[in-house]
Amino acid sequence: GAGVSQTPSNKVTEKGKYVELRCDPISGHTALYWYRQSLGQGPEFLIYFQGTGAADDSGLPNDRFFAVRPEGSVSTLKIQRTERGDSAVYLCASSLTWVAGDTQYFGPGTRLTVL
Amino acid sequence: AQSVTQLDSHVSVSEGTPVLLRCNYSSSYSPSLFWYVQHPNKGLQLLLKYTSAATLVKGINGFEAEFKKSETSFHLTKPSAHMSDAAEYFCVVSSMDTGRRALTFGSGTRLQVQP
Known part of the structure; x- marks a missing residue:
C-alpha cells in the first residue's frame, strides 16, 4: 500500500518568509510525528x-513553528519568519x-x- | 531521559565480510530499540526492532541485533556485507513506560562497502 507522502519534496524560500510543509500519513494510522534532520545528524x-x-x-x-492535524489525517507543519538555521530535511512519520x-x-x- | 550513542561515525568493510555497527543506549524505563537505514536521497527504512520479547532480533536483508541489558548495548550485525548495504544506519530508542512517543536517534554510522 501507499506509504507516508510529503509535499513538496524541495522548498527554497527567502529569510523571513512563511512556509507550509504537508504530510499524508499511511491510511488508518492514528499517530503522526514530525522530525527535523540537519546535515550530518540524526533526526x-x-x-x-x-x-x-x-x-x-x-x-x-x-x-515560529506550529503544526496542525485538523481531521486526524493530513498534517501541516508551519514555519513563520523563516531563518537560515531552519534549513534542514523535515521528516514526517506515522504509526498505526x-x-x-x-x-x-x-x-x-x-x-x-x-x- | 533517553539517549543513544553510536560508537563509530564511519565503518568500512569489504564485500562478503561481516558487518558490526555498535550502539549503546540509556533509558530510564524499559526501552524499545530500533535500527533504521537511510540510503542516499531515500527515506528512513526500518531494519528491525526490539520490544522486550526475544533478545536476538532478526530484521530484513540478513541483519540482526542483540539486546544486552547488562551492557546497555544493541549492536547491529550481518554475516556478509553486500554492496547494496552501503548507507547511513541509525540506532534509535523509545521508552516504553512513559507518555512520550518521540524516537531518539543516534548520530548515525556511515557504512562503506568496498568491492
Whole structure:
C-alpha cells in the first residue's frame, strides 16, 4: 500500500518568509510525528499527534513553528519568519496506534532551504 | 531521559565480510530499540526492532541485533556485507513506560562497502 507522502519534496524560500510543509500519513494510522534532520545528524523530534490533538510538542524549537492535524489525517507543519538555521530535511512519520513501541514509518522528507 | 550513542561515525568493510555497527543506549524505563537505514536521497527504512520479547532480533536483508541489558548495548550485525548495504544506519530508542512517543536517534554510522 501507499506509504507516508510529503509535499513538496524541495522548498527554497527567502529569510523571513512563511512556509507550509504537508504530510499524508499511511491510511488508518492514528499517530503522526514530525522530525527535523540537519546535515550530518540524526533526526530530532519536533511534535507528535494522537488523532487531531498535539500530544507532545516539546521538540518545537520556538513559537515560529506550529503544526496542525485538523481531521486526524493530513498534517501541516508551519514555519513563520523563516531563518537560515531552519534549513534542514523535515521528516514526517506515522504509526498505526500510539502504543509505546509501535513502529513509526517515515516519509521521504521535505528539504527546506532558507536563503 | 533517553539517549543513544553510536560508537563509530564511519565503518568500512569489504564485500562478503561481516558487518558490526555498535550502539549503546540509556533509558530510564524499559526501552524499545530500533535500527533504521537511510540510503542516499531515500527515506528512513526500518531494519528491525526490539520490544522486550526475544533478545536476538532478526530484521530484513540478513541483519540482526542483540539486546544486552547488562551492557546497555544493541549492536547491529550481518554475516556478509553486500554492496547494496552501503548507507547511513541509525540506532534509535523509545521508552516504553512513559507518555512520550518521540524516537531518539543516534548520530548515525556511515557504512562503506568496498568491492
